[in-house]
Amino acid sequence: MTPVPSSVSIFPTQTSGFVTVNMTFLPTTFAGTGTISFTTLAGPLPSWLTTVPSPVTFTFAAGATSATTSFRFQASGAASPGSNVTALMSTGGVPAGVGTSSVNVQVLQPSYTASASPNPASIAWGGSRNVTVTTSVDPGYNTSILYSFAGFPASITWSTSQMVFPPYLPATFTCSVAAGTAPGTYSGNLMASGLTNKTFPMTVIVLPPDITASFTQPSVTVCNGGPPVSDNISLQPAGGYIGTPTLSFQAVPAGLTMTPASPPATAMPPNPISVILPSPPTSIPYTLRCLP
Numbered sequence: 001m002t003p004v005p006s007s008v009s010i011f012p013t014q015t016s017g018f019v020t021v022n023m024t025f026l027p028t029t030f031a032g033t034g035t036i037s038f039t040t041l042a043g044p045l046p047s048w049l050t051t052v053p054s055p056v057t058f059t060f061a062a063g064a065t066s067a068t069t070s071f072r073f074q075a076s077g078a079a080s081p082g083s084n085v086t087a088l089m090s091t092g093g094v095p096a097g098v099g100t101s102s103v104n105v106q107v108l109q110p111s112y113t114a115s116a117s118p119n120p121a122s123i124a125w126g127g128s129r130n131v132t133v134t135t136s137v138d139p140g141y142n143t144s145i146l147y148s149f150a151g152f153p154a155s156i157t158w159s160t161s162q163m164v165f166p167p168y169l170p171a172t173f174t175c176s177v178a179a180g181t182a183p184g185t186y187s188g189n190l191m192a193s194g195l196t197n198k199t200f201p202m203t204v205i206v207l208p209p210d211i212t213a214s215f216t217q218p219s220v221t222v223c224n225g226g227p228p229v230s231d232n233i234s235l236q237p238a239g240g241y242i243g244t245p246t247l248s249f250q251a252v253p254a255g256l257t258m259t260p261a262s263p264p265a266t267a268m269p270p271n272p273i274s275v276i277l278p279s280p281p282t283s284i285p286y287t288l289r290c291l292p
Contacts, residue, residue, distance in 0.1 A: 001021060001022075001023050001089060001090075001091070001098050001099050001100060001101040002021070002022045002023075002101060003019050003020070003021050003022075003089065003101055003102075003103045004019070004020045004021075004022065005017075005019065005103075006101075006102070006103055006104065007103065007104040007105075007106070008073060008103065008104070008105055008106070009105075009106045009107075009108050010073055010074075010075045010079075010105060010106070010107060010108065011075070011107070011108050011110050011138055011139040011140045012048075012075050012076070012077050012078075012079040012081065012107065012110065012139075012140040013075065013076065013077045013079075013139060013140045014074075014075060014139040014140065015052055015072045015073065015074045015075075016072050016073040016074075016105070017072065018070045018071070018072055019070065019071055019072065019073070019103055020068060020069075020070045021036065021056075021058075021068065021069050021070070021071075021089070021101075022066070022068050023058070023066060023067050023068070023069075023091070023098050024065060024066045024097070024098075025060075025065060025066070025067075025095040025096060025097040025098045026065070026095065026096045026097040027063055027064070027065050028060060028061075028062055028063060028064055028095045028096075029062060029063070030062050031059075031060065031061050031062045031064075032059070032060060032094070032095070033057050033058070033059050033060075034057065034058050034059075034060065034067070034091045034094050034095060034098075035055050035056065035057050035091065035092070035094075036055070036056040036057070036058070036069070036071075036089050036090070036091055037055075037089070037090055037091070037092060038051060038056075038087045038088065038089060039087075039088045039090075040085060040086060040087065040088060041086065041088070045085065045087060046079075046083075046085060047076075047078070048075055048076040048077075048078040048079045049073060049074070049075055049076075049079070049085060049087075049105060050073070050074050050076075051071050051072065051073060051074065052071060052072045052073075052074050053071060056069060056071040057069065060095060064095075073087070073103075073105050075105075075107060077140070079107045080107060081107050081108060081109035081110070082107060082109060083106070083107040084104065084105070084106050084107075085104070085105040085107075086102050086103075086104050086105075087102060087103045087104075087105055088100060088101075088102050089101050089102060089103065108138070109195075110137065110138040110139060110140040110141035110195075111137075111138050111141060111195070111196065112135060112136065112137040112138065112141055112145060112168075112192070112194055112195075112198075113135075113136050113198075113200075114133055114134065114135050114136070114145070114147065114190060114192050114198070114200055115133070115134050115136075115200065116131050116132070116133050116134075116190050116200065116202050117131065117132050117134065118131065119131070119201075119202055119203060120185070120202075120203035120204060120205050121175055121202075121203070121204050121205070122204075122205040122207055123175060123176075123177045123204060123205070123206060123207065124177070124206075124207045124209070124238070125177050125178070125179050125180065125181045125183070125206055125207070125208075125209060126177065126178070126179035127176075127177060128174055128175060128176040128177065129174070129175060130172050130173070130174055130175075131172070131173050131174075131175055131202075132170050132171070132172050132173075133147050133162075133164075133170065133171045133172075133173065133190060134170050135164055135168040135170075135171075136168075137166075137168060141195070142166050143194050143195045144163055144164065144165045144194065145163070145164050145168070145192055145193065145194035146161055146162070146163050146192070146193040146194070147161060147162050147163075147164065147171055147173075147190065147191065147192055148160075148161035148162075148190075148191045149173065149175070149188060149189070149190055149191065149202060150188060150189055150191050151187065151188030151189045151202075152186055152188040152204065153181075153186065155177065155178040155180070155181040156175065156176070156177055156178075156181065156186055156188075156204055156206070157175070157176050157178075158173050158174070158175050158176075159173045159174040159175075175204060177204070177206050181206050182206070183206050183207060183208035184205075184206055185203060185204075185205050185206075186203065186204045186205075186206065187201065187202070187203050188201075188202050188203075188204070189201060189202055190202045209237070209238070210237075210238040211235055211236070211237060211238060211245050212235070212236045212238050213233055213234070213235050213236075213247075214233070214234050215231055215232065215233055215234075216231060216232040216233075216234070217231050217232075228259075233247070246262070247262060248262045249262075
């Protein structure tokens with residue numbers, strides 16, 4: 001009698017994977033049904049451990065020398081995590097020559113894992129964003145879990161800790177970055193306190209302040225000797241930028257005059273400003289450089 005696999009793991013309230021039992025025996029002169037019985041060295045199986053199906057049976061034909069059957073173990077909620085049971089198997093000598101064997105059954109400790117999204121979380125200084133924590137638990141786990149974040153500098157703060165209970169709905173936290181926090185990558189942890197305490201890495205990327213600039217007319221057409229053409233530049237702060245940027249035109253070809261060469265910009269956030277393009281000898285591309 002050979003069980004495959006010879007060892008299984010199981011959570012309380014759950015069933016194991018299938019165990020296939022291959023048996024060889026002496027030739028039979030009759031067809032019939034055999035039954036595999038289960039015991040331990042100390043006596044019957046623990047009351048919390050049963051088989052599916054129960055009883056475990058197999059059939060054999062007249063003259064057969066082998067048979068196969070499959071079953072699963074089932075643990076009730078009374079199963080103690082960490083328990084190990086060696087289940088002895090026999091057929092009571094029917095058919096003759098089957099022999100005996102055993103399967104080791106280990107009861108696992110249900111646990112949990114957690115993940116935060118987004119991770120990493122990109123946040124502009126002076127800004128904030130929500131981070132969602134999702135919980136996954138093993139079968140039989142039913143203990144509350146307390147989540148919080150730690151390991152970040154004082155300028156990166158999180159909303160207060162949250163407790164989750166079965167059925168473990170997602171928990172939403174708010175991460176805030178104080179103005180003036182140096183741009184860069186900051187590492188900390190999602191802290192979890194449940195049946196066991198765990199930590200999960202969390203990363204916050206603080207984005208540098210910036211400015212976006214756009215022309216109302218990215219391309220303008222002027223006539224040689226004709227009137228100047230006006231265009232508008234819109235400046236918008238990004239990433240918490242506050243200040244007065246410096247504007248200047250670059251890569252302006254000879255013969256093309258930009259007025260003013262360094263357009264004035266009001267304190268951010270600004271109103272759109274105007275750039276006057278005098279009549280050039282031809283239509284030539286130009287570049288505006290915007291420095292925070």
